Amino acid sequence: MEILSTIWDFFWLLIWIYAVIAFLTLLFSVVADLFRDETLSGWLKAVWLVFLVFVPFISILVYLITRGDGMADRGQRLVTERREAQAEYIRSAAGPSISDEISKAHALLDAGTISAEEYELIKQRMLAR
Numbered sequence: 063m064e065i066l067s068t069i070w071d072f073f074w075l076l077i078w079i080y081a082v083i084a085f086l087t088l089l090f091s092v093v094a095d096l097f098r099d100e101t102l103s104g105w106l107k108a109v110w111l112v113f114l115v116f117v118p119f120i121s122i123l124v125y126l127i128t129r130g131d132g133m134a135d136r137g138q139r140l141v142t143e144r145r146e147a148q149a150e151y152i153r154s155a156a157g158p159s160i161s162d163e164i165s166k167a168h169a170l171l172d173a174g175t176i177s178a179e180e181y182e183l184i185k186q187r188m189l190a191r
Contacts, residue, residue, distance in 0.1 A: 085118075095132075096110055160188045164185055167180075167185060168181065
């Protein structure tokens with residue numbers, strides 16, 4: 063009987079640990095969304111934070127009910143902005159593409175700025191990359 067009691071105690075401990083982690087995850091998600099929201103004034107953010115500190119369960123529930131749809135939109139916008147910034151960084155770090163360089167050289171050839179031999183040399187260098 064003692065072992066069975068110990069197993070149930072362990073089981074309840076796991077449930078409580080899960081509940082605490084879920085609560086903290088929700089709390090941090092709400093606080094992060096609160097600071098991410100550009101439509102709220104500083105005073106409203108402060109009021110929400112006061113309520114989140116003193117009555118966290120009710121405040122989280124009310125926040126999710128009243129502003130839950132906006133949380134998803136703001137999160138998606140943040141992901142999109144980060145993805146675009148990352149893609150822009152990769153494009154800038156990678157440099158111009160081979161076809162861009164060849165088309166620029168062809169434009170210079172058409173304008174008469176470079177000769178046909180210089181164009182072929184640039185083209186060979188780009189294709190050798």
